[in-house]
Amino acid sequence: MSSSCGPQHAPVGDVGVALMMIDSRLRGIHEGKAGTDPEQQVLIDQLTASLGPEGADDVLDGVCTLVLMFMTWLRKAHEEQNKDVIEYVVPNLVATMRMMPRSVRPETIPTMAGLVIAAGTGLSPSLWRKQYGYWTEEEMTPLEVTAFLLAEHINRITDDPDFATRLISEALASSEEDC
Template identity: 70%
Template structure:
């Protein structure tokens, strides 16, 4: 019997918009910028404000879908080497998040790690999270950071700064063709 958190029951959301935001952050970091470009941030803020409630929910679900896709890829990669994805991803993620207290309040770390573990065990991160109530405003930056850190982990493993983004873009293109 499938779990109520099985990905088949989860909405996909706006994966394209979520990927655009993560790719923007990846390019910013790889471009050597430590501070957010105010013009770029203003544009992102304006875009987010224009979404409305439904669009914001779609973006949130898209970010959760990215967490799921990234963890699915990582699980496969680690399984191919006889390693456990949770053992190799979670400690690094927790340590990194703890170094970012302005962006990731310590009280949100357990939720973000729960999302990652849910995805790493084949469950929908969004459905797993919904069991505990609605998303909070304080969880938005940590969710973006979690998605970013997973993409960066994949990019480091593949030694390709665009691999995670390209992988999802190709999957979206293949889905459009079907």
């Protein structure tokens, strides 16, 4: 039975900008920087400021698409090991977010966990969230953190610091070839 929250009903959003933001954070961490490279952050800030409300919504949908794609990959990887992705990914994600109280307010953690569970069960994170109203300002950083942590988890599983970014880049490239 098809759900109204199925990914086929969801906007894809601007996955390219969303991926650039997550990749920038990943590179910053791997280069030993606590945050984003200041020059890179200026570029990201300029880009997001130029987007306008529709563009910002597209980036939000793009980040949700990343969460769905990352969880789809993780679900398949866990199923190969006869493991449940929700059981192995969500507690780790929640525990990590709890250690980040300046970036992820405690009251946003249940929403992010629900978002990841929705994606892990094949639902669109974007449509799942929109059932409960529009995104709040307090959820913006936790959403980015969620996508970042999922990408980093994939990179650790594969022992390849660029795997998650490459996974999405290759999917984007193949979808463009199909058009």
